Amino acid sequence: MNDESIIRLSFDELRQHSQAMRLRCLCCGRIGDYDVGVVFMDPKTTGSLQEITPQFSKYFRCSHCSRGGPWDVENQQVLQDLLTRKQKEPNFEGVALGKCQLFDGTQTMNPAMSEDYLRAMIAKNPTDAFLHTRLGNLLRSCGFQDQSAECYTTALALDPGDIEARYHLFSFAVSEMQMEQACFHCRRLARALLEGRNTNRPELREGIAYYLIDQIRSAPEEFSRNFFASLSSGCESKEDIFIRDTLIRTGDEDRIADEEVNRLLGMDLSITESTSTIIENMKATSLTNLSGNPAYDPVPTLKESLMLIGSPENYRVAFEASDRGNMRVVDKHVIQVSDGAKMAPWAAESLTALFRGNRPAPPDIEQYPEEYAPHFWFIEKHVLAVSDSIGDRTDQEMEEIYAALRRRPEGRSLGTLHDLMWQAMAVLLGTFPLSESEYEGILGALVRSTRKWSQRPVSRNYVAFLRNPSDFMRDEDNRCL
Numbered sequence: 416m417n418d419e420s421i422i423r424l425s426f427d428e429l430r431q432h433s434q435a436m437r438l439r440c441l442c443c444g445r446i447g448d449y450d451v452g453v454v455f456m457d458p459k460t461t462g463s464l465q466e467i468t469p470q471f472s473k474y475f476r477c478s479h480c481s482r483g484g485p486w487d488v489e490n491q492q493v494l495q496d497l498l499t500r501k502q503k504e505p506n507f508e509g510v511a512l513g514k515c516q517l518f519d520g521t522q523t524m525n526p527a528m529s530e531d532y533l534r535a536m537i538a539k540n541p542t543d544a545f546l547h548t549r550l551g552n553l554l555r556s557c558g559f560q561d562q563s564a565e566c567y568t569t570a571l572a573l574d575p576g577d578i579e580a581r582y583h584l585f586s587f588a589v590s591e592m593q594m595e596q597a598c599f600h601c602r603r604l605a606r607a608l609l610e611g612r613n614t615n616r617p618e619l620r621e622g623i624a625y626y627l628i629d630q631i632r633s634a635p636e637e638f639s640r641n642f643f644a645s646l647s648s649g650c651e652s653k654e655d656i657f658i659r660d661t662l663i664r665t666g667d668e669d670r671i672a673d674e675e676v677n678r679l680l681g682m683d684l685s686i687t688e689s690t691s692t693i694i695e696n697m698k699a700t701s702l703t704n705l706s707g708n709p710a711y712d713p714v715p716t717l718k719e720s721l722m723l724i725g726s727p728e729n730y731r732v733a734f735e736a737s738d739r740g741n742m743r744v745v746d747k748h749v750i751q752v753s754d755g756a757k758m759a760p761w762a763a764e765s766l767t768a769l770f771r772g773n774r775p776a777p778p779d780i781e782q783y784p785e786e787y788a789p790h791f792w793f794i795e796k797h798v799l800a801v802s803d804s805i806g807d808r809t810d811q812e813m814e815e816i817y818a819a820l821r822r823r824p825e826g827r828s829l830g831t832l833h834d835l836m837w838q839a840m841a842v843l844l845g846t847f848p849l850s851e852s853e854y855e856g857i858l859g860a861l862v863r864s865t866r867k868w869s870q871r872p873v874s875r876n877y878v879a880f881l882r883n884p885s886d887f888m889r890d891e892d893n894r895c896l
């Protein structure tokens with residue numbers, strides 16, 4: 416079979432058209448007249464008309480045995496006439512040249528036969544969410560919305576991240592103005608997309624993302640009311656932050672849509688490639704022996720996690736990054752501490768809970784006093800590791816992140832790098848006893864340092880400095896690393 420003859424249509428993409436045809440059911444052998452809808456014929460196989468297996472767009476079952484097919488066309492001349500007419504009138508809607516196939520390449524003769532096929536597959540693999548979603552799509556395209564909603568609900572019970580099933584339940588809720596349901600599905604859909612979930616047709620993912628943004632932007636007042644009323648105070652999830660930002664943005668709609676879709680889909684990383692990437696990222700940055708520092712005194716929970724890695728004296732926060740310049744932190748509060756060979760999770764509730772003692776920051780902290788040099792280096796090696804794997808960060812971005820961490824340690828996420836730097840600060844506080852005043856002093860010095868390097872709207876001097884301090888060493892910038 417020639418590839419070009421395959422029109423990648425599934426039954427759920429068909430137009431409405433009525434035409435009657437006399438068919439013989441090949442299951443029970445009995446004859447009946449059925450509204451078959453559009454007839455699909457593949458012209459590449461029409462050497463002999465007898466070889467054509469037509470396909471029908473309408474959902475119908477044998478009125479005797481209620482099977483979905485297969486069928487024989489009683490009068491083959493009818494097919495020949497339809498084909499001749501299509502050749503004379505290319506716009507004739509009763510015939511489509513091409514063929515329909517299911518996701519796995521299977522060709523059935525009509526949607527009811529597809530349903531029988533999918534149900535048989537599901538009977539063999541009842542926990543396969545993907546199959547339930549396929550059946551949902553088929554039934555939806557035939558106008559059976561309630562039945563399709565059941566299939567999607569089953570699919571989501573098996574796999575809450577199935578974005579196709581979620582998208583359809585979201586759109587059902589929107590069209591029926593069920594705002595509480597719409598809000599629920601909107602959140603779950605945003606989360607799954609932010610986590611990089613895909614479908615068997617990658618182009619569908621982008622379409623779903625645009626639909627989601629469009630629905631949020633054009634949502635009725637009731638949706639926003641419902642959404643804001645249900646926001647929990649204090650701890651915000653990434654999907655809630657995303658939806659809220661999308662709701663309150665102002666400006667050009669097309670631009671907002673493009674930017675928000677990029678934001679939704681930007682974190683496309685597969686878990687399988689991540690572990691090796693993390694290790695590579697770790698190797699790129701030299702590790703310092705932390706336990707050799709006189710102030711080294713990890714909190715008990717961190718100490719426990721460090722027992723799980725090979726070199727508990729050399730570690731930093733591991734992160735996932737792809738070569739396409741994306742990185743992600745799955746859950747800010749679950750920190751992966753790594754020595755470059757092994758990783759161990761450490762749970763950190765908040766930065767403020769990790770402050771120890773009341774020691775005031777020294778007045779000269781901006782001069783990077785020697786005692787604090789390891790602390791600065793611990794933070795900055797994370798900046799270097801990120802820059803090594805996804806490109807140098809700008810001075811402005813680093814300044815914004817340091818300033819936000821200083822002002823509001825538990826403030827909302829500004830993005831993945833902010834999350835990662837939050838984690839680095841948590842591990843720093845977990846490793847060395849530092850007071851709130853010292854924490855603020857260290858971040859204040861970092862803010863001023865990035866501000867000093869920032870010379871153009873987009874500059875990368877700060878990272879360049881971290882890479883090779885001697886190039887930049889001047890009298891007034893006498894930093895010790």
Ligand SMILES: [Zn+2]
Binds near residue numbers: 441445478482
């Ligand atoms: Zn029959």
